Amino acid sequence: MAPVRWRSTGTWLLYLLLAVPVLHVAVCLEPISMGIAIAAASAITGYMSFPEFYCGRLVECCQVDKPLNSTALQTDLREKLFGQHLAHDIIYRALTGFMSNENPKKPLALSLHGWTGTGKNFVSKIIVENIYDLGMNSKFVHLFVSTVHFPHNSLIPLYKDQLQSWIRGNTSRCARSIFIFDEMDKLHPGLIDAIKPFLDYYDNIDGVSYRKAIFIFLSNAGGELINRQMLEFWNDGKKREDLELKDVENVLSVGLFNNNNSGFWHSGLIEKNLIDYFVPFLPLEFRHVKKCVLAELRHRGLEEDEELASRVAMEMTYSPKDTKLFSDKGCKTVSAKLSLHL
Structure with a gap:
């Protein structure tokens, strides 16, 4: 994607959309009206001169050079x-x-x-x-x-x-x-x-x-x-x-x-x-599934409930059969299981 030429692109685009019509009807406008039109055009052009405004509020831009937080x-x-x-x-x-x-x-x-x-x-x-x-x-x-x-x-x-x-x-x-x-x-x-x-x-x-x-x-x-x-x-x-x-x-x-x-x-x-x-x-254990339940409660705007989280986590299936160490479905069905209790 070619770098956006903020000033040139914005200026010419606004010239075509704003300046030409304004000049065409300039003879019909009072000085105050003409000044307002020019000020508006200048303000928009100024906004388009700044990538953070244009990309953040008008369109989504490719973040090729944006630093990672x-x-x-x-x-x-x-x-x-x-x-x-x-x-x-x-x-x-x-x-x-x-x-x-x-x-x-x-x-x-x-x-x-x-x-x-x-x-x-x-x-x-x-x-x-x-x-x-x-x-x-x-x-x-x-x-x-x-x-x-x-x-x-x-x-x-x-x-x-x-x-x-x-x-x-x-x-x-x-x-x-x-x-x-x-x-x-x-x-x-x-x-x-x-x-x-x-x-x-x-x-x-x-x-x-x-x-x-x-x-x-x-x-x-x-x-x-x-x-x-x-x-x-x-x-x-x-x-x-x-x-x-x-x-x-x-x-x-x-x-x-x-x-x-x-x-x-x-x-x-x-x-x-x-x-x-x-x-x-890694396969998830009971303690991890319980954390997923608590996270789902927070996501729904509800208070954390340790007892409820334990009940939901216990309803999941675990393997191997002798140790019941790992959750068969991880946290995949936590949301659906929680809904049954709510």
């Missing part, structure tokens, strides 16, 4: 994301580092993995809202859902062409475009490799630079690997917070590459190391 991001992750110390740390460091780099070598690519209800979609929403005020409603944020946008196996060549055109067109319009791919575990194998050139280390492709774009992949694939590792930690008497990224990341990437039920099966994105971070989302 790292404190706000840290607060959101700390207060809204429960039981995910690894995701919290990785997302914070990855996003702050990438957004502060004026000349990144490649786009940021995050792949979020874990059981349903552990916070993958929620974190992508937090990321987006800390970059664009309109969040998921921003015209610079693009969500692809595998079962909705790419349902037919017979149309993969067409999907590849459409996907490349969509990413090329939107990144041309805004270098800080965000692309989210949900349900990667349901994506047809091979389809995601269509975007491989855009994630690689190129200064530009046909005059378009993709280095400031952000790609986020969401998948339930790998969840069993993460849960198995977490259970081993628990059986060894280790704390949940002792689990480090190195304990999971390599196992996760290899497992995804060899999983023929994953959109990453034999993917060039993994083979060429174009995914910057594989972010594991």
Whole structure:
């Protein structure tokens, strides 16, 4: 997207819309009326000279150079994301580092993995809202859902062409475009490799630079690997917070590459190391589900009720059968369960 020429664009636009009609009827206006018209035109032109007014109140602008409020991001992750110390740390460091780099070598690519209800979609929403005020409603944020946008196996060549055109067109319009791919575990194998050139280390492709774009992949694939590792930690008497990224990341990437039920099966994105971070989302425990209930109460403007939160959390199903350690659905159905009690 070309930089907005605030003064020249605003001045000429207002000249066409305001100045020409005013001059045309100037002979019919009294001096006072003419002065008011000119003052109004000058005021509007002045407002358009300032990007913060134009972008904040008139239109949504591409935030390619807007600095990230790292404190706000840290607060959101700390207060809204429960039981995910690894995701919290990785997302914070990855996003702050990438957004502060004026000349990144490649786009940021995050792949979020874990059981349903552990916070993958929620974190992508937090990321987006800390970059664009309109969040998921921003015209610079693009969500692809595998079962909705790419349902037919017979149309993969067409999907590849459409996907490349969509990413090329939107990144041309805004270098800080965000692309989210949900349900990667349901994506047809091979389809995601269509975007491989855009994630690689190129200064530009046909005059378009993709280095400031952000790609986020969401998948339930790998969840069993993460849960198995977490259970081993628990059986060894280790704390949940002792689990480090190195304990999971390599196992996760290899497992995804060899999983023929994953959109990453034999993917060039993994083979060429174009995914910057594989972010594991750990299975949630009873205490985390309870926090989700309390957060939902606050969201609805209700007082926190510890007893109610415990009752709702106890109604969730947990596994394995012998320990009942992990919530099967995470916090996915908390809102619906809470509604039954209210």
